[in-house]
Each structure stands twice: as structure tokens, then as C-alpha cells.
Amino acid sequence: xxxxxxxxxxxxxxxxxxxxxxxxxxxxxxxxxxxxxxxxxxxxxxxxxxxxxxxxxxxxxxxxxxxxxxxxxxxxxxxxxxxxxxxxxxxxxxxxxxxxxxxxxxxxxxxxxxxxxxxxxxxxxxxxxxxxxxxxxxxxxxxxxxxxxxxxxxxxxxxxxxxxxxxxxxxxxxxxxxxxxxxxxxxxxxxxxxxxxxxxxxxxxxxxxxxxxxxxxxxxxxxxxxxxxxxxxxxxxxxxxxxxxxxxxxxxxxxxxxxxxxxxxxxxxxxxxxxxxxxxxxxxxxxxxxxxxxxxxxxxxxxxxxxxxxxxxxxxxxxxxxxxxxxxxxxxxxxxxxxxxxxxxxxxxxxxxxxxxxxxxxxxxxxxxxxxxxxxxxxxxxxxxxxxxxxxxxxxxxxxxxxxxxxxxxxxxxxxxxxxxxxxxxxxxxxxxxxxxxxxxxxxxxxxxxxxxxxxxxxxxxxxxxxxxxxx
Numbered sequence: 001x002x003x004x005x006x007x008x009x010x011x012x013x014x015x016x017x018x019x020x021x022x023x024x025x026x027x028x029x030x031x032x033x034x035x036x037x038x039x040x041x042x043x044x045x046x047x048x049x050x051x052x053x054x055x056x057x058x059x060x061x062x063x064x065x066x067x068x069x070x071x072x073x074x075x076x077x078x079x080x081x082x083x084x085x086x087x088x089x090x091x092x093x094x095x096x097x098x099x100x101x102x103x104x105x106x107x108x109x110x111x112x113x114x115x116x117x118x119x120x121x122x123x124x125x126x127x128x129x130x131x132x133x134x135x136x137x138x139x140x141x142x143x144x145x146x147x148x149x150x151x152x153x154x155x156x157x158x159x160x161x162x163x164x165x166x167x168x169x170x171x172x173x174x175x176x177x178x179x180x181x182x183x184x185x186x187x188x189x190x191x192x193x194x195x196x197x198x199x200x201x202x203x204x205x206x207x208x209x210x211x212x213x214x215x216x217x218x219x220x221x222x223x224x225x226x227x228x229x230x231x232x233x234x235x236x237x238x239x240x241x242x243x244x245x246x247x248x249x250x251x252x253x254x255x256x257x258x259x260x261x262x263x264x265x266x267x268x269x270x271x272x273x274x275x276x277x278x279x280x281x282x283x284x285x286x287x288x289x290x291x292x293x294x295x296x297x298x299x300x301x302x303x304x305x306x307x308x309x310x311x312x313x314x315x316x317x318x319x320x321x322x323x324x325x326x327x328x329x330x331x332x333x334x335x336x337x338x339x340x341x342x343x344x345x346x347x348x349x350x351x352x353x354x355x356x357x358x359x360x361x362x363x364x365x366x367x368x369x370x371x372x373x374x375x376x377x378x379x380x381x382x383x384x385x386x387x388x389x390x391x392x393x394x395x396x397x398x399x400x401x402x403x404x405x406x407x408x409x410x411x412x413x414x415x416x417x418x419x420x421x422x423x424x425x426x427x428x429x430x431x432x433x434x435x436x437x438x439x440x441x442x443x444x445x446x447x448x449x450x451x452x453x454x455x456x457x458x459x460x461x462x463x464x465x466x467x468x469x470x471x472x
Contacts, residue, residue, distance in 0.1 A: 001028050001178075003202040004185045005037050006044030007195020012037070016175045016202065021087030021320045021353050022310055030178045030202040038211045041170055041199035042141070046217050048168035048197030049140040057111050059192070060163055064108035066191035067184075071101040074187070078180060082152060085177045087320045087353070089311045092274055100156045100184075103436055103453070107160030110453045114165060114461065121467060129471030136461040138166035139241060140219040143212050145205075145233070147224045148176040148322055149277045149375075155181050157436070158222040159188070161456035168197035170218070172209050174225075176322055178202045205229065213237050220460055224279070226373075227398075227445050243449035243459045245441055247373040248279045248401035250431035251394040253416065254295060255387060256288040258406030259428065263287075264298045266404055266430025267379060272306065272357050273432070275321045276377040280402045280424075280431050283374055285381040286390040292383045296361065299381070300346045303357040320353035321376055327353045330376035334358055337367045337380065347378065371397050387412055395421045400443030402431035423447070 002009040012031035020027055033041075052060075071078065075097045082093035114136050121130035144158035155171060162169045173181040178200075185200040201208060213221045213233050220241040223233055227247045234242060252270070254263040270282035287295045311319030321327050327350050334348050337360050347358030358378035363370055369380050384390040394403055402424035405416045417425045423442040426433050434440055441450040449459045 001030055001182050003031055003033060003037075003182060004189070004198065004200040005033075005041050006048075006199055007189055010037060016178070016204075018085050018176070018179055020084050021322050022312075023352075027084045028179055030175075030182070033201045033203040033208050035211065038201060038208060041201050042212070042215050042217050044196040045141040045168040045170055045199065048194055049138065051194045052163070052166045052168055052197050053138050055166060055194070057114070060166060061108045061111045063188070063192045064104045064111060064160060064163060067187050068101045068104035068108070070187040070190060071097060071104065071184075074183070078152065078183065081179050081183065083311050085179050086148060086151065087311050087322060088274060089316045089319050090314055092311075096150060096153050099436070100152045103153060103156040104160050106437060106453050107156075107164045110161070110457055111164035113454075114457060116463075119465070119467075129469055130467050131470055132465065132467035134463050134465045136165070137464055139460055139462055140167060141217055142167045142169050142460055143218045143221045144169055144171045145209060145213070145221065145223040145225065146171060146173045146181060148174045149274060149279075151177045152180045152184060154224050155184060157451050157453075157456065159184075161453050162222075162460050163193070164453070165457045165460045167220075167460055169199075170212060171198075171200045172205070172212055173200065173202060175202070175204060210236050216240075222456070222459075230447075241459065243451070243456070245279065245447045245451060246445060247399055248281075248442065248446050249283050249371065249373050249397045249399045250280050250402055250404075251284045251286060252282050252404045252430055253387075253390045253394060253406065254285070254287045254291065255390075255405070255407040255409065255412055256290050257408040257412070258288075258291070259408070260291055260295050260298060262428060263406040264295060264302060266406075266432065267299055268302050268306075270404070270430035270432030271379045272303065272318055272377045275318055275355065277321060277375050278432065280434065281375070282379055282404070282430055282432060284370060284394070285379055286384050286393055287381060289383045289385055292381075296345060296359070296381055300359055303346055303359065306357055308354055308356060318357065318377060321355055322353070324353055326375065327355055330355050330374060330378065333368045333374060333376075334360065334378055337363045337369050340364045340367050342367065342380065345381075365393075365396070373399070387415060391416060391419050395419075398445040401446040402426065402433075402442070404430040404433070423450075
């Protein structure tokens, strides 16, 4: 498949192979962009940003709405490619395509609501004759650096708001899952996106990606990925706006008064959908000692019924992780937890990239699974005696993206939401919950800025203040 440089489909001799995570079968290849390709994309994007700035909002709305329609029309194609390059199950892939279409529709709606406010200059002594307001203008060129796990929808979370705000976009997909982003680029061009304002540049992140983010003409970098890569981008980016959604180690807390059934359901869907490869996947679970055994027994029983296997099969509930390297890492982290004193209640084995759903009990604090981001199908379930203890443990990592708390006690709920150091606190819902219009992002090492269409638009615009003196 060819990449897109300034609206043109470009191929190169040097290739990256895209392989099916389930069996390593070759799916397709994409070219490795040259330095000249990157330069052409950025140079065109600067001109494209001027075109986009002059494009009226009704036209941007039209582009976004038509893109949504094309996604729906090509749903089968997108679903199949997501299964093949990401290893999602058919159900997960189809849901992502539907969500992406809705995201472009939501971006179209928000494109109609970008506005400023009047400013009360006469509230300042000697400014009685001043009148003014502020307005929002596009930043210019947005670089969208997309992860492998939810590549279509998370690309839309960057591209939709960028277009709504009137920016040009350069998409840099991950080398593992670039195909869906290229097809999305086709849809955007067909929907009327000015060719100068759109590129989908493929190649290694360390060379191609860093060349894009370090260029001074890029005015905002929107990145989803690891803390380590985020830090590297920040060091190379220079003076520009950054919007980062980084790592997590999401916690779920079940108090003595919480609904066990709802908590188990949230743990299963939140910890094992997409084989646990979601930034807000449930990873650490803290359960009050009085309900601990009931929770663990129910959780293990539910997970035993999951069908793990070929994601292309309609019967499969959970497919593989992205590659063998990550499968080995996940397996090693599980082994470390057990060797450190944790008890293995379920799973812990793998077959190539298929890691079995795993439940670990009473895992020591100093293990990787309790401190770092696993990005795999395993949860650690520890007991607690007081809510203060659970909150302290949930706050104990360097991450703070989202957390879920199950309780029927209003005082406990408010204590939790006030003391938990997370960008999102879900009460009687798991940390995996996300509505695409809500502000989404984290505290501490989990990120900078917020996604959620309206809030991403705020990141992707500049404020311009206007003041008139109407006195003589």
C-alpha cells in the first residue's frame, strides 16, 4: 500500500512489512518515507494550513460529515484490515469503525461551535473606552502520531478536531498498523480535504517520526503512546504545542458496599478487551477484604469462559497481543509477580502471541505489574481494609489516567473522587469507560493536555485578543 504525501500516493523501494499478529502472516507492505518525502509533506502542509484557515466552517463540516459517511460505506474493508494488522476480534474491529465514524460526526458538530467571547475592558480603570473580544484561530500544521492499539479511532481523535479547527494534518501511523490510516487518508481526500493539507507518512518513528516532530513548521504534536517515546518527542519538539496521552496503570476499587457483579463485569471488559492493550485497561484491582473471595471467585469463573484464539473467527472473545516480543514481556512480568510472592489464580501461559487471561492475587508492591503499564491480558487483585489504604495504593504509581470506584456509599464516592490523582474518576463504572466528547487525559506521567473533540479543538487553536479604543 502506498503512503500519501500532500494528497499524492507515493511508493518507495524500501518497505516495512505489516504482519498478522495471530500467525505472523504478511498482510501488506508500506514504503519508508525519505527525508525528501517528509520535507515535501511539511512544506505542502504549511500551504495547506493557509488554505484550511480560509476554508469556511460549513465546508470543514461537510468534509468531516462526508468522511463519516465513507467510513460507514467502507465498514467491511476497515473491519477486515483492523483484524489483520492489529489482531482485534471482528467484534472489536467493527465497533472501532463505527466509533470512528461517530467521532468524525461529532467533530463536524463541534466545528460549528468554535467561538470566542467579549471582554469587559471597562472593568479596568482608565479602560472605559475600550471594547474587545477574543477569538480562536487554527494553530497551523498538526502532526498526529498514532498508536497501534486503537489506530483508527485514536487517529480520528486527532484528525477530526484538527480539521474542525481549520488545520492541516500530517498523520504518522505506527509501523505495526499503518494500513487503516492510509485508507482513512483516502476517505479524507475523497471527502474534499485539500491535498496540500493532508499527508499520511509511513516509516520508523525514530527517524521519520522524529524528523516530523522536530520541524519548527509543525505547530502542534498530538501523540498517543508510551512515556518513554513521549519524553523523546518533547526533547526534540522545541517550542511548539504538545498534546500527549501517555501510559497508565489503571486501578479499580471495590469497597465493602460496592456491587460485586458490576465490578466483575467492568474487570472482565476493562482488563481483557483487545487483550488488555488499551491505555485505560484495568490492571490493578483493590477489593475490600470482606468481599474479596466472592469477587475473585466470580472473576475467575467469568474469565474461564472467554474464547481465546483467531481474531478472524466470529466465536473469538479475545485475540493476540500485537507481537511476540510483547507477548514474551507480558509473560515475564507475570512470572516476576509470582516469583515475588503473588499467587496465580488463572492463566499465566502463552502460545506465540496468545496470552491466556491471567489473574494474580496479593501481588507485592515492588513488581512491574503493580507499577508500570502492562498492556496485556492480566490483572492483579489485592485486598484492603480501609478506603484510605485503597486510595493510597491506587495513587502510588507515576500514572494517573483513569480509575474506577464501586461503592453505594455517597461519602466514600466523594472521598474517592476528591483524593484520587487521576484525570478521570468513574464511580460505579470501570476505568475503561470513555465517552468521546468528554475531556480525556491524565495526571502525572499519563499526559499533557486533553482529548475529547471540543477539548482537543481548544488545544489545536490559538487565542487572539482584539481590543478597540472608541474614545476620541
